Amino acid sequence: MTEQNIRIAIVGATGAVGTVALQLLKDRDWPAENIVAMASYRSVGKEIPYGDSVLTVVEATPDAFDGINVAFISADSSVSKALAPEVVSRGGLVIDDGSAYRMEPNVPLVVPEVNGADVEWHEGIISIPNCTTTPLAMALAALQAESPLTRVTVATYQAVTGTGASALQELKDQSAAIANGNEVSVEVYPHQIAMNVLPQVDDFQPDGYTNEEHKMINETRKILHLPDLPISVTCVRVPVPVGHSEAVHAEFANPISAERARELLGNFPGVRVVDVPNASVYPMPHTSAGLDEVQVGRIREDLSHESGISFWLSCDNLRKGAALNALQIMDEVVTRNRLPGAAATA
Numbered sequence: 303m304t305e306q307n308i309r310i311a312i313v314g315a316t317g318a319v320g321t322v323a324l325q326l327l328k329d330r331d332w333p334a335e336n337i338v339a340m341a342s343y344r345s346v347g348k349e350i351p352y353g354d355s356v357l358t359v360v361e362a363t364p365d366a367f368d369g370i371n372v373a374f375i376s377a378d379s380s381v382s383k384a385l386a387p388e389v390v391s392r393g394g395l396v397i398d399d400g401s402a403y404r405m406e407p408n409v410p411l412v413v414p415e416v417n418g419a420d421v422e423w424h425e426g427i428i429s430i431p432n433c434t435t436t437p438l439a440m441a442l443a444a445l446q447a448e449s450p451l452t453r454v455t456v457a458t459y460q461a462v463t464g465t466g467a468s469a470l471q472e473l474k475d476q477s478a479a480i481a482n483g484n485e486v487s488v489e490v491y492p493h494q495i496a497m498n499v500l501p502q503v504d505d506f507q508p509d510g511y512t513n514e515e516h517k518m519i520n521e522t523r524k525i526l527h528l529p530d531l532p533i534s535v536t537c538v539r540v541p542v543p544v545g546h547s548e549a550v551h552a553e554f555a556n557p558i559s560a561e562r563a564r565e566l567l568g569n570f571p572g573v574r575v576v577d578v579p580n581a582s583v584y585p586m587p588h589t590s591a592g593l594d595e596v597q598v599g600r601i602r603e604d605l606s607h608e609s610g611i612s613f614w615l616s617c618d619n620l621r622k623g624a625a626l627n628a629l630q631i632m633d634e635v636v637t638r639n640r641l642p643g644a645a646a647t648a
């Protein structure tokens with residue numbers, strides 16, 4: 303089977319991630335006849351322009367997956383839980399964007415540049431990480447090639463599209479209301495997000511950390527194969543449309559110079575060093591949105607720790623944070639001949 307003969311379902315085709323997944327497939331000239339756009343019953347019949355064609359949305363029911371080779375599921379966890387087994391039982395591969403399966407021991411959690419070989423042991427479902435975990439894992443993997451990681455501290459600055467299309471609309475509506483002197487209505491987040499910053503992403507657990515913070519800790523450990531890595535995370539939502547940023551402080555067994563860190567990061571696939579501080583050149587969500595690479599800058603030795611490196615990164619949460627990583631996982635599976643039924647159809 304050549305790659306473009308693979309029949310793909312995009313579940314969540316009307317959402318923030320699904321929309322970008324379709325753009326990326328279009329950029330690859332993926333034939334429209336090998337894409338099925340799926341969403342909830344609410345979107346049935348909706349037409350999504352796709353190059354010279356139009357994709358008509360169908361409901362993501364179990365039978366809709368007959369003949370599908372790869373299903374990208376970008377909806378919420380309950381949808382993944384209900385539909386993923388149906389795809390697998392029909393001989394398809396699930397690449398799941400949500401958190402439903404990420405920490406299951408028999409489900410690989412993959413960033414191809416870091417742990418692509420983990421796709422080898424999939425049993426029908428592969429998860430992609432949270433959109434804040436992916437760029438962090440890439441930068442840490444680049445640096446730990448030089449010296450073992452001993453501790454990581456991170457603060458995130460997360461765009462509203464990390465929540466989905468409805469949060470982007472809320473940011474726009476609130477911004478317009480403020481500009482026009484009107485009352486702001488709050489629905490998606492616990493507080494107004496326009497002209498504000500929320501030190502809360504997802505719900506709190508009894509230990510005072512949020513679910514998002516726990517996801518980042520657990521997922522980073524799983525991807526890096528470092529189950530005991532000490533990580534402290536504070537996740538913050540900022541009024542940015544697209545592009546997550548992170549302030550990272552990483553400690554290592556042995557010192558790494560800033561110059562060497564810049565070299566390691568610059569040589570890592572999918573990472574671009576953007577670091578000319580005196581010219582005010584550094585990663586920003588505004589300039590990373592729409593790009594595939596994770597941008598890393600403000601790379602410096604940590605003045606408070608002899609083996610510490612501090613840096614700042616920005617990454618398009620809908621591309622490398624979600625849809626692009628998912629497509630790259632499919633590429634990795636195909637390259638390694640691990641597509642279900644591949645041997646029979648090759």
Ligand SMILES: NC(=O)c1ccc[n+]([C@@H]2O[C@H](COP(=O)([O-])OP(=O)(O)OC[C@H]3O[C@@H](n4cnc5c(N)ncnc54)[C@H](OP(=O)(O)O)[C@@H]3O)[C@@H](O)[C@H]2O)c1
Nearest residue numbers: 314316317318319341342345376377400433464466467624
């Ligand atoms: N946004 C990010 O940066 C990001 C990054 C990594 C992972 N993710 C994960 O990706 C998933 C989707 O996120 P998003 O930002 O794209 O959300 P979104 O913009 O809210 O879109 C949700 C999508 O799910 C569909 N959906 C809802 N119920 C469904 C059902 N019962 N069956 C089939 N489809 C259904 C919706 O279709 P309708 O239009 O018909 O309701 C819509 O297409 C989430 O699990 C999220 O955690 C997101």
